[in-house]
Amino acid sequence: MEAFEVTGGRPLYGTTKIYGAKNAALPILAATVMAGDVCVIEGVPRLQDVRVMVRILQSLGAQVEWIDDTITVDPRPIHSTDVPSDLMRQMRSSIFLMGPLLARFGEVRVSRPGGCVIGQRPIDYHLRGMRDLGAKVEEAHGYVRCTANRLYGTHISLDFPSVGATENLMMAAVFADGVTVLENVAREPEIVDLARFLEKCGASIEGAGDDSIRIYGVHHLTGTTHQVIPDRIVAGTVMIAAAATGGDVTLEGVIPSHLGATITKLKETGVQVIVDRDIIRVNQGASRLAADIRTAPFPGFPTDLQAPAMALLTTVSGTSVIRESVFEARFKHVNELVRMGADIAVDIQTAVIRGVPRLSGALVEASDLRGGAALVIAGLMAEGKTRIEGLQHIDRGYQQLDTMLRDLGADIVRID
């Protein structure tokens, strides 16, 4: 079993370039199945989830070539609309095949998707939306089958601005007859990136990035070339790691407006953050103050940075409160942080963190992606050695996190 071994106490210093976003690349790769010609997707991170998406596309019949950070998909030979259930189970993003396959072929068969276990994560908004667009949705034996001769534009209002449902329904509506209006939708930058990709292929979409999106149905998409946006969650993780170790790190190739809430919270803890075009520099200031965080859909503080932020707050002076308002069970890292000496009390979706002078290295286990990143940050902060197991979770979303941190001066090795 692979593990990270981290010896804490070394501030991170230097410059790092942020690669493309997993949560943008995955829906865009799924959307290529709707294109009538070859699509070239650039800036794709080398991650386990992307490998799974490539295998799904290949299993459907697409020709896929992956060289460095560029994936070329020829969707024309696709002949299957049945997504293999062993691949469905490996990540949440497998659900993104539902909208595009239904839109192009009028049918799709999927099983329930996997992904981080951070709550129940139902797919009811996706299914209800497909029904509203005119699809017949049948669920049996753990599979969902959607069929439709045609999809029809309609008004859909989400109960909660779900990122995945917004993306899936936006894709499904691209070939629907007439106009589809999606309301109370998510506004995450990854949704805007997906809309930009679809528009380059010939889709007609207005309002992505706002809470209401209009999709004017078209009959055909072409191929295109598209560069995926930088990963704001990886950027935020590195910023928090720099602050937590009292270092001085410059991030290149970022979009600072995607990180507004993260920058604000870091500044509240006394960290100096300097923004200059596509560069962010994080420099640990003199004070390390407590902060209260409430996660929320974009532009609020991202739930994906809740766990890394909690690691940072374990050793600031004073008491911090984190309220996780997006997922009902996203505190699995708490017990592991406590194992390292943190003082954290959880009441349902609220965590109260009382700052302690220092963490101490321990054997801990990641049970989800961002919780795993939090344990790595805690290891960098702690006295002595920390061994982090459960790397399969971390590798789903961070491209060689150990190498990236080692290049910034961290003492971290991957051991078998």
Ligand SMILES: CC(=O)N[C@H]1[C@@H](OP(=O)(O)OP(=O)(O)OC[C@H]2O[C@@H](n3ccc(=O)[nH]c3=O)[C@H](O)[C@@H]2O)O[C@H](CO)[C@@H](O)[C@@H]1O
């Ligand atoms: C691949 C990807 O992009 N993953 C991101 C995406 O996940 P994902 O798209 O799964 O997250 P959602 O925005 O859909 O989930 C938000 C909330 O809505 C609920 N919900 C969602 C759909 C549904 O049909 N019914 C329902 O009740 C969820 O259980 C959750 O409580 O957005 C999350 C919220 O920013 C991020 O943490 C994930 O990193």
Ligand SMILES: C=C(OP(=O)(O)O)C(=O)O
């Ligand atoms: C929760 C995440 O991923 P997924 O939705 O793929 O499980 C994440 O990226 O933090």
